[in-house]
Amino acid sequence: MTWELYFTTLKLIIILFLRLTMCLESAVISKGNDRLANVTQTISRLLDGYDIRLRPNFGGDPLYVGMDLTIASFDSISEVNMDYTITMYLNQYWKDERLAFSDEEEILTLSGDFAEKIWVPDTFFANDKNSFLHDVTERNKLVRLNGDGSITYGMRFTTTLACMMDLHYYPLDSQNCTVEIESYGYTVTDVVMYWKEWPVRGVEDAELPQFTIIGYETNDRIEQLATGSYQRLSLSFKLQRNIGYFVFQTYLPSILIVMLSWVSFWINHEATRATLALV
Template sequence: VALALEVASIDHISEANMEYTMTVFLHQSWRDSRLSYNHTNETLGLDSRFVDKLWLPDTFIVNAKSAWFHDVTVENKLIRLQPDGVILYSIRITSTVACDMDLAKYPMDEQECMLDLESYGYSSEDIVYYWSESQEHIHGLDKLQLAQFTITSYRFTTELMNFKSAGQFPRLSLHFQLRRNRGVYIIQSYMPSVLLVAMSWVSFWISQAAVPARVSLGTGPRRCSEGAGRAALGSRTPHPLAGGSALASGPCQLSWGNGHPGQARHHHGADDDHAHGQCPLLPAAGVSHQGTGRLLLDLLCLRVCRPGGVRLCAFQRRL
């Protein structure tokens, strides 16, 4: 049995479920000498209702999670019979196929997915599968335009699968390489993180006496970066993932946590004064959640410390 594939589309690639959805035209051809004729040299087109009266190879997609035939407006099946008894059988299939992905380098990753075709009941002693030599094995894959990936290369293989209880079964496989389009991640995640870190370090050029300004520049970019990171990456990738994006954002978080010694000193000074009951608490600002009264952001408070003069101390409190 000679096989050929025409890829119509790759509709969806899911990293969370490790799968992709593909629509293909599967062309199969074989010779049945019982159907040969010599009264004409024309190829006959048969109605799809004749399918039930013919012998058909039991080809199936090994790594498919689900699949279905198309029947709008009629069943998408084609049968051609040649004078020498060669039958061409073509069907249109949409299938959701499993694809094991390594997301350690996300979003700078490349994935290899496969489409495996095999006989379900006939062993290699009963049937032989091979890629068609009369036409291109794979057609249409190099013309696809995907939103998040680029197909860089593809190849096809033929092998025998050994099963102890059933014997050897022929399998044809299509392998295609997917490279993730990185531009959107650089614009939405990496560049904002770099700019926000640079903004937070401006506080080193501000006088230590201007505590509110230093606190705002130190903590504001961090909150913005966390929110932007969740918005840019949270909907695209599984939550347990710690890949290339985490390696990029980790140094940013460390620079915010350890890069403001002046603010840390004022923070501890405020706690000491509060322990001796010397400084009254003056709330500065807060953001409530749609009238519920619950503060979502850290509340920045100022203390006026009168012994020895007036100075401002800043600390953070979460309500």
């Protein structure tokens, strides 16, 4: 009887444990489904009646848009075309009170497609020649929405930018190449861009065979154009050419070829075959 009672009790304990586990799993799943439903309803509510054509605080004070960059790589520099190519991450920050959904510090990380449903700055690069947004395996875009309506909008792309170079002192020269960021359509009465506290990252890790990046600086200015006054952010890279690279790639081979040609002067003129062999 003692063993039968023991096994019966153990069986009941196991059954109770399994049922409790199932109840907890159901509660977790139910809670997850409730949160998913709440988030879906929240997003639908925010976009209901949202006018993508109007900037935040339309008709009021200018909208402040923060910027920061992370340099992924310096891909190439061309003296012939007077340009350089870099891959970078561009993050933009602004606040759209129409998208506020909570008083708490809650953050929603959304797909990049969400950016097509809300107002985003019409940012462009004033010295751009050619650019493309990376799309493997998906379009490299990031959208984060805070409860108070603050938005983080990031993207990864490769761009070729114009860089006017002074080559008078080549190959002992140094160059300044810039990234010029500006709003295409919004003047300073509508949108004011500014650099964040840490505006640039990744420069220290970037490497180039022909140049050394000896520094960079950021600044901003008002650009006066025919259509109005626009805020322009500028990032300038100070590039010092590596003389050692050109010594081994250009000068040393040229010197060796010239020295080799002198050997023909030390060969007896009657040694025709040897002279022809050098030629």
